[in-house]
Amino acid sequence: MTTAIFTIVYYAFTIYQFMVIAYVLMSWVPQMRETPIGQLLERLVEPYLAPFRRFIPPLGFIDISPIVALIALNFAHRGLNAILQQLLL
16 A cells, blocks of 8 residues: 555656656747647646746746756655655555
């Protein structure tokens, strides 16, 4: 039971990280954002990225807020794992 919870959490965070990366890569090809998959990714990822973009200004043409968002997501994953370990083990 406990390993199943850890596995589900791991895959949920991993899938969301890949979604963020795919959304960022789609910005290089603007036509990709017009596709149904691009619109779905925008609805799922943009609410998470918006607070980071509000506080971290772009450096010229480079937006580093997704990098900071991915690092924060990694910290959240580790924190949730630590909390789950304390509760379940």
